[in-house]
Amino acid sequence: MTSGVGDAVRRVLRVVPFARPLVRELRARRVYYRKLLDRPREVLIETTNICNLDCPMCYSRQALREKGFIELDTCRRAIDQAVELDIKDVHLYTVGEPLLHPHIAEMVRIAKEKGRRVFIFTNGALLNPELGEKLIDAGLDCLTFSVEGHEAGRYERTRRGSKFQRLLENASAFRKLRDKRGAPTRIEVFSDVSNETKEELTAFVSFWKQYADGVQLVYLANQGGYIKGIQNSQVLPPAETRRPCSSLWATMVVLWNGEVSVCCVDFEGRLIVGNIFESTLKDIWFGKAYKKYQLWHVGQQFSKMPKCGGCDAGLINIAYQIEELNRTLENKYPRWLNEEARSAKREARSGQREAL
Numbered sequence: 072m073t074s075g076v077g078d079a080v081r082r083v084l085r086v087v088p089f090a091r092p093l094v095r096e097l098r099a100r101r102v103y104y105r106k107l108l109d110r111p112r113e114v115l116i117e118t119t120n121i122c123n124l125d126c127p128m129c130y131s132r133q134a135l136r137e138k139g140f141i142e143l144d145t146c147r148r149a150i151d152q153a154v155e156l157d158i159k160d161v162h163l164y165t166v167g168e169p170l171l172h173p174h175i176a177e178m179v180r181i182a183k184e185k186g187r188r189v190f191i192f193t194n195g196a197l198l199n200p201e202l203g204e205k206l207i208d209a210g211l212d213c214l215t216f217s218v219e220g221h222e223a224g225r226y227e228r229t230r231r232g233s234k235f236q237r238l239l240e241n242a243s244a245f246r247k248l249r250d251k252r253g254a255p256t257r258i259e260v261f262s263d264v265s266n267e268t269k270e271e272l273t274a275f276v277s278f279w280k281q282y283a284d285g286v287q288l289v290y291l292a293n294q295g296g297y298i299k300g301i302q303n304s305q306v307l308p309p310a311e312t313r314r315p316c317s318s319l320w321a322t323m324v325v326l327w328n329g330e331v332s333v334c335c336v337d338f339e340g341r342l343i344v345g346n347i348f349e350s351t352l353k354d355i356w357f358g359k360a361y362k363k364y365q366l367w368h369v370g371q372q373f374s375k376m377p378k379c380g381g382c383d384a385g386l387i388n389i390a391y392q393i394e395e396l397n398r399t400l401e402n403k404y405p406r407w408l409n410e411e412a413r414s415a416k417r418e419a420r421s422g423q424r425e426a427l
């Protein structure tokens with residue numbers, strides 16, 4: 072920029088009251104424009120959208136989208152296409168319970184044979200030793216137990232249909248098996264956090280440390296507005312100050328029937344951008360529909376997309392609020408935060424820097 076133009080810009084910034092915040096915003100958004108041609112980091116493959124539990128904070132049971140299990144060939148096709156797009160991480164779940172799938176271990180094996188890192192989130196209720204052994208032998212990289220609370224009362228209220236004692240037995244048996252085999256499978260615990268529960272987090276971590284190598288925490292979200300009445304501390308900022316949902320840049324989602332969605336909580340399949348039987352993940356990622364959605368987010372036109380207007384799930388990714396919780400935990404257990412939480416913190420910090 073020549074000094075003449077620079078001076079003119081500085082004058083505008085001084086005189087026009089909204090110019091400075093506008094420039095700040097444009098700088099922050101530049102990151103997302105730059106990343107439009109990057110590749111996604113991970114693919115979520117919907118092993119099934121059926122669930123054995125009925126958790127009050129989850130919309131899975133109420134969703135009207137056709138229920139089903141992915142076929143092995145569909146899963147193989149999704150993994151091959153993920154390899155073509157150079158996606159490193161394969162997550163074998165979306166909005167149902169992955170351990171209900173009779174071929175879950177086989178799917179882990181297929182993804183491992185293709186050199187991917189493989190992750191499963193589960194409510195853990197169905198994790199018997201036989202299945203645990205199969206998952207470990209197939210080379211699963213990380214198994215995450217989703218839990219709330221560290222005593223039967225809260226757990227059984229929030230994981231309706233599961234028994235706390237049974238979960239502890241399953242988690243303990245899985246850990247023993249992993250340790251006995253010296254397998255590299257990481258074990259984590261994941262919990263939704265709200266203002267009401269965050270005081271208990273230190274006790275939560277101490278308890279679950281016996282069973283897991285790490286913990287992940289996210290704020291309870293309304294998941295595209297599907298979940299009503301969540302007493303959440305997150306306040307959805309006005310569209311003009313809201314950042315794009317980072318999931319649109321990081322994650323592709325293949326539903327059990329081969330449809331591709333841009334969102335991991337697309338309970339009703341309202342954000343479909345293609346189908347792996349008619350196209351490939353690579354073509355879909357670089358295709359018009361995907362880019363249109365990303366640009367709407369960059370342009371803060373969230374309401375143009377079904378479900379994004381009132382969704383607070385993306386705020387989790389910004390990780391500002393969880394930062395406070397992580398700091399508490401980090402002080403107490405400095406080496407225990409997992410890599411994901413650490414990188415969320417780094418991202419949050421660099422986001423803050425970008426915004427300055």
Ligand SMILES: C[S@@+](CC[C@H](N)C(=O)[O-])C[C@H]1O[C@@H](n2cnc3c(N)ncnc32)[C@H](O)[C@@H]1O
Nearest residue numbers: 128129164165166167168192193194217291292
């Ligand atoms: C939808 S579940 C699917 C996998 C498996 N059934 C499970 O519970 O881990 C994936 C994750 O979303 C989390 N989740 C469900 N409802 C949520 C909400 N309203 N806000 C934030 N996370 C939520 C669950 O706790 C779980 O860890």
Ligand code: SF4
Nearest residue numbers: 122126129166167194
């Ligand atoms: S959070 Fe998981 S276990 Fe609970 S109802 Fe949803 S999909 Fe099922």
